[in-house]
Amino acid sequence: MEKSFKESMRWLHTWSGLIVGWILFAVFVTGTFSYYKDEVTLWMKPELHYSKESKNSLDIAKQKAIELVQNNSNISITLPNNRSNIISAMWREKSDNSHRAKRVYQYYDASSGENINTRQTAGGNFLYRFHFELYGFPRYFSRWAIALATMSMFVAIITGIIIHTRIFKDIFTLRAKANPRGWMDAHIIPAVAALPFHIMITYSGLLLFARLVMPWGMQAAYDGDFREYRSDLNNLKQTQIIHQNVNKKAQNKSLSFENLNKVLINANKVWPNNIGGFSINKNKNGSYEIQIRPKETSSIFSSKFEREYLTYDANSAKLISKNIPPTTNSNIINTNTTFATLHRAIFANSTMRFLFFICGISGIVLAGTGLVLWIEKRKKKQKINTSIGFKLVEKLNIGTITGLFIAIGIFFIANRVIEVNIENRHLLEINTFFIAWLLCYIHSFLRQSKKAWIEQMIITSIIYFSIPILNALFWTKDFLNREIMYFYFDLFFILTAIVFAIGSYFLIRNSKKGLK
Structure with a gap:
């Protein structure tokens, strides 16, 4: 046991950061890139670089949607935005070798509507998935490794605050020398400058792994039945129903350009100049429903599992329902959703995303200088200097x-x-x-x-x-x-x-x- 509480915290800070420091560095680097994973994917498809949004982009998207829906019951169209300069379409096709339908993507020039064929690439999604589950390792093992590294990072942050009593004073001190004191300053400055971000990103990362590392509550309540748990979770969500039983019987077996246009005009009244895309879904009775997505979400509660959208009946162009998060009164679920959204910067506009990126770079510097600092402090100790460790x-x-x-x-x-x-x-x-x-x-x-x-x-x-x-x-x-x-x-x-x-x-x- 160390002689004092502060020395104990210093020991814990040093070793909690070092043992998983290399994983943490990789997590910060790939996580920082992941704030722009969509842009990275587009960069890695240079065939798309010359598409430019025009006043005809929406009409092109509508026409492509009408063409695609003839042979597909469900399609999704994404319009150009501040993160993408193309029109993209997605639908699912059943594969001969799998029972699950695979996603198929098609890209269009946003000015001419010309089909753009792109190269196959790992894209930004590779860096994104490496960030939270490494690559090539069994998913369960790799996610546990990242979860333990995240917990160690959280411990290192808290103990770092405790041991650096002059932490806010030291942020204004930079001794640019290649010695332990200089490396300590380089370690403290990014830590303090982006301290709220580091606490948020680490704590929210732990929450994302909560079901993996703390599954006992769900196992006790649902006897390990994840599907029942998920069903109850979905039942808590409350979509605002505007019209019930609209168009129970299909009036038309096909979707017209005029009908789609009416729906988009009505949606634009709800979200002026903020339509980011739409999905067309064919019901069993042959009628169509159209879901409209915003370019920029209106709530920080929006996440990949809690999407914001409007649903319209295609024939009457009437609004059927609204899904505006939060859709549940559960403070626990809303808090969890908020932290998940913050961690992934789903809510962020261009400025906020760039700030998150800069804070991510500060995390890279923090992790990197911490690893180097461990070496610099021990260089003069010859016995340790010659050790294998x-x-x-x-x-x-x-x-x-x-x-x-x-x-x-x-x-x-x-x-x-x-x-x-x-x-x-x-x-x-x-x-x-x-x-x-x-x-x-x-x-x-x-x-x-x-x-x-x-x-x-x-x-x-x-x-x-x-x-x-x-x-x-x-x-x-x-x-x-x-x-x-x-x-x-x-x-x-x-x-x-x-x-x-x-x-x-x-x-x-x-x-x-x-x-x-």
């Missing part, structure tokens, strides 16, 4: 911190250089990610640590500088006429390259000083 942490730091960024950069490059029509190319993209990351770990163990840091930081800088160049070389078709969103990607890659180039410069300079 010290060397292992030092090498894992290199392979995780710079290696992960190299792997992500290679993942983006693979998207551009792998042949477009090759089978299972999305798996090849993922394989290049892990092969690159593995090689970084091998390199860190084979090289002297200082040299490994410098070499991998230089490689990272070169990779991220090369991505915009390769993008221009492989897609010379009117490269400068792309949507502005994709130029922000180029800017991000260049800024990342500059950060690692500066880091490698200081490491080289410090290593030369050490030789004098």
Whole structure:
């Protein structure tokens, strides 16, 4: 037992952060990218980069919907918005090898309505799923690992607040020196600057894993029957019914452009200039219902499981029902939904999403500097310096911190250089990610640590500088006429390259000083 409470908290802070620090770093990096997972997916489909929203986009979407609904009972159309420059359609088709219907996507140019065929890619969804369940491991095991890492992060945050009595004073102090004090300042500043975010993102992450790590309440009440639990949960939801028994008998066996247009006009009166998409569902009696989704949700209670929509009868264009969250009076469910929405930034507009992204970067710095700080504090202790544990942490730091960024950069490059029509190319993209990351770990163990840091930081800088160049070389078709969103990607890659180039410069300079 440590001599005092504060020393006990310092010990707990150090080891709770270190033991899972490498997982936490990967979680923060991929989670930060996930705030823009839809944009990442679009970037990895360069065929879509030249579509631009126009005054005809809604009419094009309506016409495509009418065409698709002739052969599909349920379709979903998404209109261009501030995160996407295309019209997309989704429906389900039964696969010969599976009882479950698979999702089929089709993309259209938002100005001309031309069909756009895109490459197969892992997209931003790979980074998103890696964030909370890793990849390649059994889902149950990987989610438990992330849940334990999240709990350790929460413990590290609370103990960090306790041990840093001058925490708010230290935020204004930065000693930019390559020593433990300098690394401590670099660790504290992002921690305090985004402290509310770090507490929220960690606590909400734990709530998302609550059913996994604390299942006893549901098991006791429902004897482990998840379907019954889910049914009771759905029964709590209360959709506001506007008209009952509208159009019980189908008047038309097909949906007309005029009917769809009337519904969208009526929906626009409820949500002026805020229609983000619509779904057309064919009932068993042959009648149609149309669900309208907003571009921007009106409530923080909205989530992927608690969607906001209006339902219209297609024949009469009458509003049947409203689903405006929260749809339950349960404070527990509403609180859980709110935290889930905050964690995923579902409610966020462009400005708020960017702020979440910046806070995510502060989490990356927080986790990375914490790992480096453990090494820096122990460098002068020769007995520990020669220990296997010290060397292992030092090498894992290199392979995780710079290696992960190299792997992500290679993942983006693979998207551009792998042949477009090759089978299972999305798996090849993922394989290049892990092969690159593995090689970084091998390199860190084979090289002297200082040299490994410098070499991998230089490689990272070169990779991220090369991505915009390769993008221009492989897609010379009117490269400068792309949507502005994709130029922000180029800017991000260049800024990342500059950060690692500066880091490698200081490491080289410090290593030369050490030789004098």
